[in-house]
Amino acid sequence: MTNGYEQNENEQALDILNLPQLEADAKKIIPTGGFGYISGGSEDEWTLRANRTAFQHRQIVPKALSNIENPQTDTTVFGLNLKTPIMMAPAAAQGLAHAKGEVDTAKGVAKVGGLMAQSTYSSTSIADTAAAGEGAPQFFQLYMSKDWEFNKSLLDEAKKAGVKAIILTVDATVDGYREADIINNFQFPIPMANLTKFSEGDGKGKGIGEIYAAAAQKIGPADLQQIIDYTDLPVIVKGVESAEDALYAIGAGAAGIYVSNHGGRQLNGGPASFDVLESVAKAVNHQVPVIFDSGVRRGSDVFKAIALGADLVAIGRPAIYGLALGGAEGVASVFTHLNDELKIIMQLAGTKTIDDIKQAELLNLNY
Structure with missing residues (x-):
């Protein structure tokens, strides 16, 4: 129990039928306010729902006479050798x-040979999260603050912890209107390790609006360049949903483009991330790697995203539900299940490798 909030300590592998079922299972054990924060989207959640239905706009063409077996999901992105593109x-x-929060997530992701990205608003410190991965690659995501000294402090810690790249989130200069948090009168009951040292109090009990009020509310190419110059690390721009933004970011030195609508938590009424992925990837034209997230629940989703130009496909909520249900082992179970689904799709689509998926044919049923 932390500040009246019950945190479970489950540590077990999960027998997963599918990832969508995990949400209902996790709802039974995550307290109401916490579950509303994790699961909710903005306004009436139209974009949240569109993130799922958008995958129906494309279909995978099966290739039965491809003469392949045992598809391989190993891939190399940003110079990192990974066992999965997820x-x-x-x-x-x-x-x-x-x-155990992000510490267990990092352990679970490392176990499956994946890539972990940790948030500025993590429950655990940058150093502790990085150490939990025991050398497995990690990225650090920065929510820019109005206070450059605060930004520098986080970037210094991230570099010291050995992260391989910085993810700059640009689609959260203000908070989306999230009704679940209002209904639940949600305040973060658990201190955010990266914020407490800059807090006059103990860092607990902050509302979402209060946290976002300290965030930079205007971000442009110059901010990206400042981070690149300061860290000398690759910087990936997250929250891109237009070709124009992708080209602006690359022009300012971005080492990667991250196509995302924040899981439907920010601009409600905006497009599903999957529906803009192809146009953004075509604009990027292999100049830098492309990461994609928002709404991914199936191996077929991962396949379709890679076929439309993603080099890596990220998941958020399903992994957190796995964390709630089984700790580090639960996270590993989620990634393993999704990767196994991907292998089945690869086999049926006649694709042996991740590079083969990038050449795969999708039917366009965008209606």
């Missing part, structure tokens, strides 16, 4: 789901 999105406040 990565952990930089989701905040994972202590709401499990007492």
